[in-house]
Amino acid sequence: MNSSIDTHLGSIQINNDVIAKYAGTVANECFGIVGMASVNMKEGLVRILKKDSVDRGISVKTNGGKLVLDFHVIVAYGVSIIAVTENLISNVKYKIEEYTGLEVEKINIFVEGVRVID
Numbered sequence: 001m002n003s004s005i006d007t008h009l010g011s012i013q014i015n016n017d018v019i020a021k022y023a024g025t026v027a028n029e030c031f032g033i034v035g036m037a038s039v040n041m042k043e044g045l046v047r048i049l050k051k052d053s054v055d056r057g058i059s060v061k062t063n064g065g066k067l068v069l070d071f072h073v074i075v076a077y078g079v080s081i082i083a084v085t086e087n088l089i090s091n092v093k094y095k096i097e098e099y100t101g102l103e104v105e106k107i108n109i110f111v112e113g114v115r116v117i118d
Helices: 016-029 050-055 081-101
Strands: 002-006 012-016 033-040 045-050 059-065 064-076 104-116
Touching: 002 016, 002 045, 012 016, 016 033, 016 059, 016 064, 016 081, 033 104, 050 064, 064 081, 081 104
Parallel strands: 064 104
Antiparallel strands: 002 012, 033 045, 033 064, 059 064
C-alpha cells in the first residue's frame, strides 16, 4: 500500500513500509521505549523485535490522505507509561510529517509489555 502526495509537478508515491521503518527508528530513540513488539494473535505471545525489524511492530494505514499509525511497543520498567506514550506520539507525529509531508491523523499505541533495562 502506498501513500501519495500530489504536487504541481506530479504525484509522489511513498510505500507505507518506508513510513513504518522510519517511524520505528524514531520510536526507538524515544526515552522509555525498550523496543517494538511482535504480537502472535494465534498463540497470544508477545516478543521484542530486533532493531533491524522495527517496522513489523508498526501498522501504517491511509485515511483520506492522512496517516493512521498503530504501534505495538514494550516500555521500560519504572517509567510513566503516559509520559512515554505522549513523548512517542509528539516525536513521531512531528518527524513523520516533516519527513513525508503527509499529515498524521492518529497514532494508536498498544503497550504489549514492560521490561527491566540493565
